[in-house]
Amino acid sequence: MKLLQTTSLTKKFGNHTAVNNISLTINQGEMVALLGPNGAGKSTTINMLIGVLQPTSGEIIFGEKATNINDYRSEIGVVFQNSVLDEKLTVKDNMMLRAKMYSRPVIVQSLIEKFELESIWKQPYGSLSGGQRRRVDIARALISSPKLLFLDEPSTGLDIQTRTKIWEILDQLRKETGLTIIFTTHYLEESENADYVYIVDQGKVIAEDTVWGLQKKYTKNILQLTYTNGTSQTMTIDNKDDAIKILSEKGPLISDFEYRPGTMDDVFMNLTGKEIR
Structure with a gap:
């Protein structure tokens, strides 16, 4: 829907x-x-x-x-x-003021438990660490x-x-x-x-x-081979079956290898470029 x-x-x-x-x-x-x-x-x-x-x-x-x-x-x-x-109000005050804005808010206690806010409940929001603040921010948005x-x-x-x-x-x-x-x-x-x-x-x-x-459209899988003579080779391949075939063919010459599928980092870089914005 x-x-x-x-x-x-x-x-x-x-x-x-x-x-x-x-x-x-x-x-x-x-x-x-x-x-x-x-x-x-x-x-x-x-x-x-x-x-x-x-x-x-x-x-x-x-x-x-x-x-x-x-x-x-x-x-x-x-x-x-x-x-x-x-920042001057406590976590409790920030949360409860938000809850009063709605006729049927979610049960605040359930958010306290989910986001583990018990230990900071009475602390001023401005005294919290970045991670603590973010947990409070999200819990408040869910009220x-x-x-x-x-x-x-x-x-x-x-x-x-x-x-x-x-x-x-x-x-x-x-x-x-x-x-x-x-x-x-x-x-x-x-x-x-x-x-x-x-x-x-x-x-x-x-x-x-x-x-x-x-990932299928915009990346290739990466296979990196390290040979027994100390040299290395990196290649792009379509799928893991191709990787298995290459490893089987070159097996006696390989001392180590790494295989990884294309990632969202690869997708992003391939689409938007490597230049700093």
């Missing part, structure tokens, strides 16, 4: 077109990654979908009809790159029991343990509630768990597919 669509969504700032005729389809219960280099238009797209920016042209369709943010604001949760919580959660680079700067924990919790929530997630990230390995991926560059969608589909 389609939950959110955009048709030819465009945003211009003067003569600069930040988002150029982007069309997206987000199905209920999916986790969708929106990837792209710095300045590609990801955050501008997200900001239009959550109502921070007004589109220059194009349609946003939530559910069955073309709409505007006021018609579905209560159905979404948002975690921005930079926190919007009050309204949204159908759709937007995460704009939610794991930037976090250690691997915190990143892993956050994605485990979100995956659990998806299974339990059918939560739909749209996220941006520069940690491309995180996108490998997405149901669908859009890659954006210079304001346009330049590729879209499942992770497997993108």
